Ligand SMILES: Nc1nc2c(c(=O)[nH]1)N[C@H]1C(S)=C(S)[C@@H](COP(=O)(O)OP(=O)(O)OC[C@H]3O[C@@H](n4cnc5c(N)ncnc54)[C@H](O)[C@@H]3O)O[C@H]1N2
């Protein structure tokens with residue numbers, strides 16, 4: 001079977017993927033969630049002309065010049081307006097946030113007032129009409145669309161939704177990705193290892209990649225290299241309501257690479273299997289009903305590079321989020337050989353030199369070497385059949401951090 005080009009694989013994997021249904025959540029649980037519908041103002045803010053300062057509500061004509069003398073006829077703290085009317089040469093003591101009393105059309109700040117005793121004040125600075133007043137609806141009016149569908153709820157958005165009188169918001173469900181590791185040689189971190197065993201590491205990075213785009217990760221543990229053991233965990237993933245099932249390992253062509261047969265046995269329709277990419281050639285994709293299945297290669301670096309390129313965009317799409325890879329132009333810090341038919345993602349260290357990015361690839365690129373992936377801050381993307389390139393030539397970087 002011909003290897004599927006990377007761009008085509010991504011396109012096929014994203015085909016028909018749309019944001020999941022909405023769910024209502026309380027505001028305190030909504031941070032970083034994605035709105036499934038617009039937030040419309042249920043009220044007008046401020047709902048009245050409000051004082052923006054502590055001072056005195058008065059007639060602008062009385063305080064157009066200074067000094068001027070006013071008699072204080074009442075008080076208006078926030079939450080309790082003055083229910084009379086301010087007449088000529090009168091004022092009402094007012095505090096920030098209180099409704100402007102009838103008759104008044106300006107606020108003199110208290111710093112510009114002298115207490116004359118006996119309920120009278122002297123205004124020491126002229127104050128113009130509508131000074132220090134927040135007009136009704138200054139922030140928003142009932143019925144305004146305040147936040148668009150698809151908006152990620154950050155602190156300002158959440159306070160705005162609250163101010164608009166929404167105790168809850170309707171947000172896109174977070175996609176659930178179930179992760180199944182496979183392999184007789186694997187034990188979880190913290191285990192006493194036998195002579196032929198290694199630690200199962202991939203699930204942790206894959207879960208982190210999923211969570212970084214707002215998805216929930218369910219680690220179903222490690223299945224032995226037996227069809228029934230893998231099938232049991234696939235069934236568990238289905239029962240848990242997974243939107244995406246990710247299997248780790250067992251995707252290649254060896255006698256113990258059982259993922260394809262098990263998933264087909266469970267009813268998966270194969271989308272594609274094996275792509276023109278290094279690392280990540282054995283990547284598999286299919287649909288099990290509404291569930292998308294991604295068979296990630298077992299080699300740790302292949303698992304994580306494929307998570308970056310395929311799993312994250314899929315989960316972002318299902319979660320209603322925008323996602324784009326951070327690809328930047330750079331110059332090679334070392335020569336690179338000609339490439340073969342697989343698009344290559346080469347671990348590299350990118351540094352800045354005189355305002356330009358310089359990407360220096362690591363010498364060994366074995367896809368089992370996690371330490372080098374953690375040390376790399378980007379991947380040099382080499383197109384299929386790219387000719388040999390000398391140090392200093394232009395290249396394309398996929399930034400990882
Ligand atoms: N004859 C061929 N052999 C291989 C091919 C090929 O085309 N022809 N492809 C190679 C490529 S490329 C890759 S990548 C690997 C991946 O194959 P699998 O997906 O079947 O992975 P496994 O064989 O199960 O494991 C590979 C390697 O990774 C380790 N592993 C697996 N799972 C985990 C995990 N959860 N955490 C840490 N390490 C894991 C496993 O122990 C193996 O060392 O196949 C090549 N072979």
Ligand code: MOO
Nearest residue numbers: 279280281302367
């Ligand atoms: O995916 Mo494999 O890592 O290309 O060696």
